[in-house]
Amino acid sequence: xxxxxxxxxxxxxxxxxxxxxxxxxxxxxxxxxxxxxxxxxxxxxxxxxxxxxxxxxxxxxxxxxxxxxxxxxxxxxxxxxxxxxxxxxxxxxxxxxxxxxxxxxxxxxxxxxxxxxxxxxxxxxxxxxxxxxxxxxxxxxxxxxxxxxxxxxxxxxxxxxxxxxxxxxxxxxxxxxxxxxxxxxxxxxxxxxxxxxxxxxxxxxxxxxxxxxxxxxxxxxxxxxxxxxxxxxxxxxxxxxxxxxxxxxxxxxxxxxxxxxxxxxxxxxxxxxxxxxxxxxxxxxxxxxxxxxxxxxxxxxxxxxxxxxxxxxxxxxxxxxxxxxxxxxxxxxxxxxxxxxxxxxxxxxxxxxxxxxxxxxxxxxxxxxxxxxxxxxxxxxxxxxxxxxxxxxxxxxxxxxxxxxxxxxxxxxxxxxxxxxxxxxxxxxxxxxxxxxxxxxxxxxxxxxxxxxxxxxxxxxxxxxxxxxxxxxxxxxxxxxx
Numbered sequence: 415x416x417x418x419x420x421x422x423x424x425x426x427x428x429x430x431x432x433x434x435x436x437x438x439x440x441x442x443x444x445x446x447x448x449x450x451x452x453x454x455x456x457x458x459x460x461x462x463x464x465x466x467x468x469x470x471x472x473x474x475x476x477x478x479x480x481x482x483x484x485x486x487x488x489x490x491x492x493x494x495x496x497x498x499x500x501x502x503x504x505x506x507x508x509x510x511x512x513x514x515x516x517x518x519x520x521x522x523x524x525x526x527x528x529x530x531x532x533x534x535x536x537x538x539x540x541x542x543x544x545x546x547x548x549x550x551x552x553x554x555x556x557x558x559x560x561x562x563x564x565x566x567x568x569x570x571x572x573x574x575x576x577x578x579x580x581x582x583x584x585x586x587x588x589x590x591x592x593x594x595x596x597x598x599x600x601x602x603x604x605x606x607x608x609x610x611x612x613x614x615x616x617x618x619x620x621x622x623x624x625x626x627x628x629x630x631x632x633x634x635x636x637x638x639x640x641x642x643x644x645x646x647x648x649x650x651x652x653x654x655x656x657x658x659x660x661x662x663x664x665x666x667x668x669x670x671x672x673x674x675x676x677x678x679x680x681x682x683x684x685x686x687x688x689x690x691x692x693x694x695x696x697x698x699x700x701x702x703x704x705x706x707x708x709x710x711x712x713x714x715x716x717x718x719x720x721x722x723x724x725x726x727x728x729x730x731x732x733x734x735x736x737x738x739x740x741x742x743x744x745x746x747x748x749x750x751x752x753x754x755x756x757x758x759x760x761x762x763x764x765x766x767x768x769x770x771x772x773x774x775x776x777x778x779x780x781x782x783x784x785x786x787x788x789x790x791x792x793x794x795x796x797x798x799x800x801x802x803x804x805x806x807x808x809x810x811x812x813x814x815x816x817x818x819x820x821x822x823x824x825x826x827x828x829x830x831x832x833x834x835x836x837x838x839x840x841x842x843x844x845x846x847x848x849x850x851x852x853x854x855x856x857x858x859x860x861x862x863x864x865x866x867x868x869x870x871x872x873x874x875x876x877x878x879x880x881x882x883x884x885x886x887x888x889x890x891x892x893x894x895x896x
Contacts, residue, residue, distance in 0.1 A: 484710050511536065533603060621697075792861035
């Protein structure tokens with residue numbers, strides 16, 4: 415069933431009905447074609463390609479710089495295997511979310527509900543399919559995850575710029591970048607990230623291959639040791655960082671809703687993940703090969719590479735991309751806040767931007783309070799991503815289609831590679847049990863232990879987290895020693 419094309423004129427500023435007609439209603443007047451084509455090229459994205467760029471760009475941001483740190487905690491073999499494992503598992507649950515979105519929207523449109531001035535979000539899908547209790551759980555986990563996802567981007571900005579300009583401490587840089595990232599309040603919706611998503615993926619592609627090539631050119635440090643894994647707490651901390659890596663689902667529904675034909679989203683996340691593998695696997699393994707155990711005390715990969723114009727270019731590009739990713743994480747929060755205060759259908763960009771500003775303030779404060787680049791990824795992965803991205807979508811899918819009638823009338827049937835409902839239930843149950851035990855259980859214990867250790871070592875509101883000089887070759891710990 416093909417879903418009707420609905421406009422979002424209040425959400426996407428200046429998008430006219432005439433422009434929507436480009437996709438099949440009536441022709442655009444010739445005198446407006448040039449202006450609209452430029453506007454569409456840079457501003458109004460809703461194609462399959464836009465969704466792919468958004469998913470791929472949103473997956474790989476500062477986590478590129480923390481994956482080598484995870485490899486040092488887990489060892490090379492586990493790092494490679496778990497990246498592929500969690501990447502495929504994340505693609506599966508993104509598929510489930512897309513199926514549930516189409517199911518919800520199909521049911522609502524049969525009731526003649528219009529989404530003309532409304533962006534559908536994940537908690538609304540849960541509410542429509544499963545009721546208010548699921549809505550409350552989805553809203554709590556999703557918003558908390560997005561909040562800390564935004565916090566992580568601010569921390570990453572301060573951590574990265576410090577390697578270009580260390581005249582200011584990281585806390586001061588967090589103040590500065592908090593103000594810069596607050597300008598994302600002016601970006602209306604995910605339609606308007608077309609050019610940013612394209613540029614963002616180019617920036618992370620450069621950074622990933624810079625890390626790979628720079629590590630090989632640098633060569634292995636004298637006395638390099640690859641002793642991981644040596645401790646369970648380190649192993650599961652690294653594992654939950656990888657769990658976090660492939661957990662960009664908190665914005666999946668918003669990206670789908672921005673598409674002209676959201677039912678085509680089904681396999682986009684998998685295709686985006688396959689591309690992300692070409693960035694994360696080579697860069698993390700090359701850095702770990704070159705620096706080994708030294709990465710245990712350097713959660714940002716930039717800190718171990720010599721200062722060159724190539725490295726500085728990678729830092730600048732990552733800073734720009736982190737600004738984009740901050741907007742990705744914050745935009746769903748903006749939508750939720752607009753709905754709470756009754757401003758979601760306001761057409762004025764300036765008024766909506768002003769209404770959104772209170773969302774930025776707690777993010778700013780938390781980034782200054784917990785500046786632990788690397789460990790915070792693992793904590794967020796274990797406590798929030800495990801439920802938001804993996805457990806809740808799997809359970810929601812099983813419960814939505816628990817009755818034979820709901821399976822018979824499903825808007826989306828099981829995929830071609832797993833054509834039975836029993837097979838889907840088996841996969842979903844495996845995801846729930848695995849993530850609950852390994853991701854939330856062991857991962858939560860390990861990441862919280864490591865996080866508390868960072869607080870004990872550096873303190874809250876640390877002025878400059880891990881700002882010391884890189885250790886000399888003589889100080890690299892011998893194999894098996896930490």
